Amino acid sequence: MLVVEDNELNLKLFCDLLRAHRFVVEPVKDGREAVAKTREFGPDLVVMDIQMPHVTGLELIREMKRDGELRAIPIMAVTAYAGREDEERIRAAGANAYVSKPISLARFMEEVRALVPGSTEEQEEDEAGDTGE
Numbered sequence: 001m002l003v004v005e006d007n008e009l010n011l012k013l014f015c016d017l018l019r020a021h022r023f024v025v026e027p028v029k030d031g032r033e034a035v036a037k038t039r040e041f042g043p044d045l046v047v048m049d050i051q052m053p054h055v056t057g058l059e060l061i062r063e064m065k066r067d068g069e070l071r072a073i074p075i076m077a078v079t080a081y082a083g084r085e086d087e088e089r090i091r092a093a094g095a096n097a098y099v100s101k102p103i104s105l106a107r108f109m110e111e112v113r114a115l116v117p118g119s120t121e122e123q124e125e126d127e128a129g130d131t132g133e
Helices: 008-020 031-041 057-066 084-093 105-115 121-131
Strands: 002-004 026-028 046-049 075-079 097-100
Touching: 002 008, 002 031, 008 046, 008 105, 026 031, 031 046, 031 057, 046 057, 057 075, 057 084, 075 084, 075 105, 084 097, 097 105
Parallel strands: 002 026, 002 046, 046 075, 075 097
Antiparallel strands: none
16 A cells, blocks of 8 residues: 555554554655655555645546556545545546545545455454454
8 A cells, every 4th residue: 555645643544554454555745756656666555645735636646547557556535625526526537435534444444445355354354253243
């Protein structure tokens, strides 16, 4: 997973949460490094903040989706923009999923699991053991 987020607290939260669920995570604080890091790291998923200095997440999503090497990598947009038009604009740019801030940790992980094939089996078994399912 590649997490592109300029806010230190959010970056740490997302990375810690993903690591706690056994994902290998590469943090990127400066959006200008996101495309190069994506090429270098080859993530299963990019978690992309939309509102960042220097370059927006929308611009980065569009750039990645135009790139033949990167377009297949799913992108989950994370943003404080929560309006219907915002979601449509973000999805139109190429985001595969959209989660609004403040983040629900359960919803965040649901979206991650939906976008990363094969990531759910072990976690679901752990959770099912607690509910008797």
